[in-house]
Amino acid sequence: MSVITTPNGYTLDNSGTRVVVDPVTRIEGHMRCEVNLDANNVIVNAVSTGTMWRGLEVILRGRDPRDAWAFVERICGVCTGCHALASCRAVEHALDIKIPLNAHLIREMMAKTLQVHDHVVHFYHLHALDWINPINALKANPKATSGLQNIVSPKHAKSSPGYFKDIQTRIRKFIESGQLGPFKNGYWDNPAYKCSPEADLMAVAHYLEALDLQKEFVKLHTIFGGKNPHPNYLVGGVPCAINMDGDMAAGAPLNMERLNFVKSRIDEMVQFNTNVYVPDVIAIASFYKDQLWGGGIGAKSVMDYGAYPKVNYDKSTDQLPGGVILNDNWDEVFPIDPTDPEQVQEFVTHSWYKYPDETKGLHPWDGITEANYELGSKTKGTRTDIKELDESAKYSWIKSPRWRGHAVEVGPLSRYVLAIAQGHEHITEQTNKALSGFNALAGTKLNVKQALQSTIGRTLARALESEYCAEMMVDDWHALINNIKSGDSSTANMEKWDPKTWPKNAKGVGTVAAPRGANAHWIVIKDGKIDNYQCIVPTTWNGSPRDPAGNIGAFEASLMGTPVERANEPVEILRTLHSFDPCLACSTHVMSEDGEELINVKVR
Secondary structure, three states: OOEEEOOOOOEEEOOOEEEEEEOOOOOEOOEEEEEEEOOOOEEEEEEEEEOOOOOHHHHOOOOOHHHHHHHHHHHOOOOOOHHHHHHHHHHHHHHOOOOOHHHHHHHHHHHHHHHHHHHHHHHHHHHHHHOOOOOHHHHOOHHHHHHHHHHHOOOOOOOOHHHHHHHHHHHHHHHHOOOOHHHOOOOOOOOOOOOOHHHHHHHHHHHHHHHHHHHHHOHHHHHHHOOOOOOOOEOOEOOOOEOOOOOOOOOOOEOHHHHHHHHHHHHHHHHHHHHHHHHHHHHHHHOOOOOOOEOOOOOOOEEEOOEEEOOOOOHHHEEEOOEEEOOOOOOOOEOOOOOOOOOEEEEOOOEOEOOOOOOOOEOHHHOOOOEOOOOOOOOEEEOOEEEEOOOOOOOEOOOEEEEOOEOOEOOHHHHHHHHHHOOOHHHHHHHHHHHHHHHHHHOOOOOHHHHHOEHHHHHHHHHHHHHHHHHHHHHHHHHHHHHHHOOOOOOEOOOOOOHHHOOOEEEEEEEEEEOOEEEEEEEEEEOOEEEEEEEEOHHHHHOOOOOOOOOOOHHHHHHOOOEOOOOOOOHHHHHHHHOOOOEOOOOOOOEOOOOOEOOEEEEO
16 A cells, blocks of 8 residues: 655545446446545545557558548547547648638537537436436426526526426336336435435436437538538538539538528527526536535646637637646646647556657657556456556556646636636636526535536536537528628638649648547658557546656546545546546447446445
């Protein structure tokens, strides 16, 4: 047993009770988490592990750069499109290709649609069950639930006592049938759940509403990109043609009828975010007003590349400004440059990969992805049946990216902190309004820093970003219509499509504000083929293991100091990890041969 202090300020003690959660479910991919609890059931050590590797970066070597987007888009089927977009941008940067304005606006709407869809689905269908208790909703008074709805969101049309009584009847029939589905195996009698029955009933009603609406939201992807998941992209622009006078028989998917359909879906997103999603998060958070843990390095050491420029290729017009904040100093925002080899580096000291010198990090253009699965001497169990990991050795398939050697958090919370620190007027007003609503409901007087530096704050930032993205899409839609009216119908720049026009050697980087945070792809092109390809996705930053200096990543830091009600029912661990919306791959569950789900919480 040992006690160590990390350079980024955490004291880690691996004595006490060891709790192993494997797999962590309701995420994208495969993840394991181990923590140590002290005598008071407070987390004093955290070990976050990515438990799968597919090697897409290796698969891409030697392939045509124009095809890379179709491969990397399969990194994830939930955050679908963000990797394809990053790949297209990386190739375009390498080959100095500028896309038309229409293509830029369509890409913006596709990216922001993903943000809204992903954030809504994440909260209601993955994360909400960490906060609300659907079984408890059976105790609710429908009239009182209607009253609560009218307090937190008076503009939402579905708010009558009869509506909530019908929802309650549906829940009762569902539960009495014995087929609990997604509600099975919940810790529903755990005192970590704090919401009133009325809040639980309101949230379950909106869970069902979101289930219906999310399939409407993604229709933007099917119109602009042909399908969802994995809509089509194109190096040089977008693959959808514009024919305003046509009926789509000529193969051009965009006419006025389709664009009006898009506008209707955008309006639905705006209304749901403003009238349901944001108010729900504020209302639910008010029941957890005393649980301001889970912040970790969030809102203290954060990073994003910046996104959503009003003028394409002009980073000064980013509607979500990028940068880096370190050590809780919001008065200093460092500029970020993903092409600078001294800024972004990946380390593998505690990752199942091999470098020639593992004390040093590598910039992605020089990156190496060579698997090296080995366990430390203190590991308990076997290579195929690990009981406890040895965190002093290699323990994850995730690398450890660092900005100038610093561990940083990425995601909606980071983007909002950076925007507020840089005086972004709309985001500051939006955040202050939400915080005012929270303080009024909770009877608290929290300031922005106090509220955001928590699991609650991370969850709220995601909801606010969803609302902001829907609002920005309204502007994008009008800009697209105006540009088409001016006579411009171009959607792709094919001047450099032929590899004969390319330089012998080229390299580029493409960045995207993915739902889970800063996403970037780096490409090296040699003789018309991919010579190297490296991705640093958001969960690589957040879920990273320790680096050579001993700094812990965002997942591990966020769990430190969290009290746990019941060690064998770690609601608090799941609540904080889910607030990041972890994305480690594409599949969520581990199944046995006969189809039985295998979920284990081991307390040792």
